[in-house]
Amino acid sequence: MNELKINTDRFLEEDIMSFLGQTDLKSKEIISFGSGKPDESYFDLQGALTNIDYYFNYLKSQGLDELEVYSRIGQYTHVKGIIPNIIKTYLETDYSFKDVDENDIILTVGAQEAFMLAILRFCEQDKHTVVTETPSYIGFNSFAGLSGYDVHYIPVDEAGGINIQKLLLQLQTSNELGKPVRLVYINPDFHNPTGAVMPLEKRKKLIELADEWDFLIVEDNAYKIFRYEGTDLPSLKELDHANRVIYVESFSKSVFPSVRLAIMYASGNLRFNEVDLKKSDVLAELKAYVSVNNPTLDQALVAGILLQNAYSMKKYNRDKVLAFKEKRDVMLRELDRHINEFPLPMHYRIPEGGFFLELFIPFQVSKEQLECAINTYNVIFCPMWFFYHKDSVVKTNSIRLSFSKPSKEKIVKGVGYLFDFFKQEMIHVGA
Secondary structure: OOOOOOOHHHOOOOOHHHHHHHHHHOOOOOEEOOOOOOOHHHOOOOOHHHHHHHHHHHHHHOOOOHHHHHHHHHOOOOOOOOOHHHHHHHHHHHOOOOOOOHHHEEEEOHHHHHHHHHHHHHOOOOOOEEEEEEOOOHHHHHHHHHOOOEEEEEEEOOOOOEOHHHHHHHHHHHHHOOOOEEEEEEOOOOOOOOOOOOOHHHHHHHHHHHHHHOOEEEEEOOOOOOEOOOOOOOOOHHHOOOOOEEEEEEOOOOOOHHHOOEEEEEOOEEEEOOEEEEHHHHHHHHHHHHOOOOOHHHHHHHHHHHHHOOOOHHHHOHHHHHHHHHHHHHHHHHHHHHHHHOOOOOEEEOOOEOOEEEEEOOOOOOHHHHHHHHHHHOEEOEEHHHHOOOOOOOOOOEEEEEOOOOOHHHHHHHHHHHHHHHHHHHHHOOO
16 A cells, blocks of 8 residues: 555545534534434433443353453453444344454444545545545545545435446446555445435445445445334345445444444455455554454443344334434424525425435525524534535535434424524615
């Protein structure tokens, strides 16, 4: 692998990640539809020690003495984690994964570490191209861009998911230029930021292209268990018969963000220096020099939750999912009420799940207008241009609204604030 080169020309003009994480902390009066934070009233923090203790006793029931349990949970331990066996059963319980090899599972410090490991380990800056959807979660493409990789942005379709024809054109172009596409980032279920779902046929076609053009897919499964209606579709990894998909799932939404724990499931081999090596071993080798190993108390906490819920995060999150559906429905109802009274047309895409809704409005919101909405109208939202590369042409006037964190009462109030802001902006633009 070549020496990592940092491209200082590609640092973000605006620190969007900080904005998403911190702006709703400015004032209790401000109602935030900005960040995709889960509702903290569902954080079972008091039960954390109970969950860890449950895993402690589980290990003792497996024949470990107390000192061995202390070592397993409290000592430096295996770089891939201490609970891959439990995660294997979880994947086979909540999804349709078959014959998962626990040795192909790595526990990472949140999904962001998993994305970083995949980019750094499988892509060479002067030899490969990275592709990501646009708009998309900025944590993946911003890291790749800031680290000097050649990143290309393929738009998502109105129907949901990456535009296959434009992806195919990029595959051809990159090959002709001698820098073939090596990694494609995809968020197929309740896409961040649009909330859309990639259709099944497009999922199958994407897997076919990966095999035909010899690239890997990083699948970001952050919201899949938060389905409120419709039919669940198989993940890309469940459709993957040629080990082309690197599956990443964070527990930040299903447990709570401070757990900082994610699954990285990378099956199959890759050829390195004329030798076939397991993908998971190659990733673990790099992880050892990045974070040594994951905090084991976080792993013990998640293991305790899974053991007490028949290895099912869907079961553990049943009440949360119902509550988030109610919040979504309140937002849809309030949007309908205000849109019907608004002088210019607006519309939205109904999300079948996840945390986000895309609202199409009659104008594009500038940074200054967003600051006005926050400081004058006490409401935060995300203009869709947040999620495009800074050099991209943004062809939509839409905004992203998150309904996961605020209460139903705040959603009602916040949508009202939002439309007060819209009405004032219509006056300013002369509509």
